[in-house]
Structure formats: structure tokens, C-alpha cells
Amino acid sequence: MSHPCGARVSRFTAPLLFGLIGAGILVALGTWQMQRLDEKLGILAQIESRISGPPEPLPVVVSPADQKYQPVALQGEILPAEIRILVSRKQVGAGYLIVSPFRTKDRLILLDRGFTRAENKDAARTSGPAEVVGNLHWPDDRNSATPENDVDANIWFARDIAAMAEQLGTEPLLVVARKIDPQDPDIEPMPVDTAGIPNDHLQYAITWYSLAVVWLGMTAYYISRQRKTGET
Template identity: 55%
Template sequence: MRRTLFLLIFGFAGLGALLSLGIWQVQRLAWKQEVLAEIDARISAAPIGLPSQISESEHKYLPVSVSGEMQPGEIHVLVSVKQVGAGYRIIQSFSTEDRIILVDRGFVPTTAKQTDRLTGPMEVTGNLHWPDEIDSYTPEADIDSNIWFARDLPNLAAALGAEPILLIARSQTDPGVTPLPVDTAGIPNDHLQYAITWFGLALVWAAMTGYFLWRNRAPSESDPQ
């Protein structure tokens, strides 16, 4: 009887914990979906002018439209695009009436690395962004070959003589450059997988608990008949 009671307590306690974790992940999934929907709505909103005071906490994903001049000189950030392959993001400085910012014009294949691109007066529409692409494994930029491995805003700004403010273009700025607009595809949302994992473990736990209870109650060959 004590062994059965122990199995019941242990089994239901573990089952309850696993189910609670699964339910929590379902709740987190709903929360994350709301957050992503808000970000999507913010990204696709009508663009406004560039604010005079800009901060990441207040203006991340803000859609803006700027007029000015695309400056000569560009930085190539190595990326890979699905169904296309390797290529480069083209980063250049852009002068407005009162400031110089960075513009991510979009993607070109590796074969177009040295192609001349349009500069001079133009209007660019896109979203402000602060990419988080730097970690301990990120290689240093190959300055001689002009190959960078991440959009490191402070260093990009220093190299191009601009403020560390990045506008990701969603409008075409050159016939040979494909815009890579900001979206939520790169924001992790693994809560459904976590929920399935916890509920799966709960099912296995319940089955094992039932098996041990049955085995505990089943008569052994040495029990008297």
C-alpha cells in the first residue's frame, strides 16, 4: 500500500508539473503571437519623417521616408538568401538636410559585388532597425576585401562617417539591388514546439506511472494463490 501511495503521489506530482509547463508555453505562444502581430502592424504602417531624436527603445521598426543623397562608397555584409544563395547587403551613408544616416539598400549576388550602383538624390522608404547580429563567434570584418559578417552599427557608422542609425530600405534604390525589408521572420517563436514537448513528456509520464502502478498491483509468481 505504501508503495502504491508513493507511486500515485510521485506520478501525479510529475504529471501536474509537466502539464503546467505545457499550459504555460501555450500561454506564452498566445502572448508572442500578439507581440509579433503588433510588430508586423508597426512595420507596415504608413511612413513618417525621420524623428529629430532617435532611440532604439522608442523607434525600433519605425517606418520612415527620407529624402536626400545616397553617398558614394559602400560596405558589403555577407548574407545568404533562401533559394538564391550567398550575396551581400549593401550598406551606404545617406545625407539628409541635417544629418547622415546609414541605409541598408538590400541584397546583391556575389557576382554583383563590384557593380556600380546609383547614388545621388533619391527618396528612401523603410524601417529603422538595430540588428542584433554580433556574438563571440562573429569574425572580424575583412576591411581589405570589404567583406563584413554582421551589421555592426557603431563600426559601420564610423567607417562611413554617419550616425549609428540604420534605415532598412523597403523601396527600390537601384535596379540591381533587391530590398530585404524588415519582417518578423527572424524573431524566434518556439513556444508551440516547447508546448508539444512538455505535453508529450506528460503523456509518457502518465503511461509510465500507469505501468508501474499496474506492475505493483499485479501478483507475482511467488505470491500465494
């Protein structure tokens, strides 16, 4: 004759194991996200260090993988032409990034001068001799939802370097300014930083850990209900 306590324990074994294994998997996923967070923070620190490092000469041979965020200090001339990239800033609203050709020595490159408000779209810009401190950048502005640039109306929706270089007759090389002297009063430099690089690993980890707690809670509730049912 089987003992009732042994039967009760046997009946709870499967849901208990199911709950513990499921919670263990969720905790492992959360821990993996925390490891990814540490890796991402290290990468972001390296990028920040690269951005703020000492200026280097413009590269002769362009290698975006090696030269992204390379700091540069240039002397030259801002030419009058411009491309306007439609963007939106939090707490400011719509406006445009202004990209102009910049001549430095015997080279002509693209210069992202920064943000101007929508009402300044057609304002006269300062041009002529200038000193620029900034970073080389190959922005990833375009995705499947990005409209095609309206070149005729000079309304662009992404900083497409090859197309901008062809339009302005420059090298396909973009410098995003941190500082321009003299600075156009209607343009605010928008230097490259790590703010736009996704880093959601902490949120993911919290989600997995929270699910593990819920999973254990549901397991405990189920076993409790089963126990009460068996006692009645």
C-alpha cells in the same frame, strides 16, 4: 490481520502519486508556454503594426528603445560608397547586404539597400537622387561566434552601426529599405519583419505535454508490472 487488497492499494499509492504529480508539473509547464505564446503573438502583432505604420520624420534625438522599427519616408541622394555585409539566404546562397550613405536634407545616414548575390559583389551600383521607404533598425547581428569585420577587404559579418557610421562618415542611424525608387536591378530590398524574432513557445508546449503523456504511460506501465508481480 491486514487485508491483502489494502496492502496492494498502499503499495501502488506512492508510484501513482509520483506519476500524477510529475505529469501535473509537466502539464503546468506546457500551459505556461501556451500563455507565453499568446504574449509573444501579441508583441509580434504590435511590431508588425509598427513596421507598417505611417511614416514619421527622422528623429533628432535618437532612442533605439523607442524608435526601433519606426517607419520613415525619405527623399535624398544615395552616395557611391558602400559596405558589404556577408550573409546567406535560404535557396539562394551567399551574398551581401549593401549599406550606403544616404543624404537627406542636411543629414547623412546609413541606408541598408538590400541583398545582392555573391557574383554581383563588385558590380557598379546605382547612386544619385532616390526616394526611400523603410524602417529605422538597430539589428542584433553579432554573437559570440561572429567573426570580426574585415574592414580592409570590405567584408563585414554584422551590421555594426557605430563602426559602419564611422567608416562611411554618417550619423549612427540605419534605415532598412522596403522600397527604393529608382531601384538598383541587382539589389533586392530585405525589409525588417518579425520572421527573425524567435517564437518557439508552441514547440516547447507540445514537448511538455508530450512528456506528460509519456510520464503517465510509464507510471501506468510500472503499476501494471508491479501488480502482475504481486499476483504471481
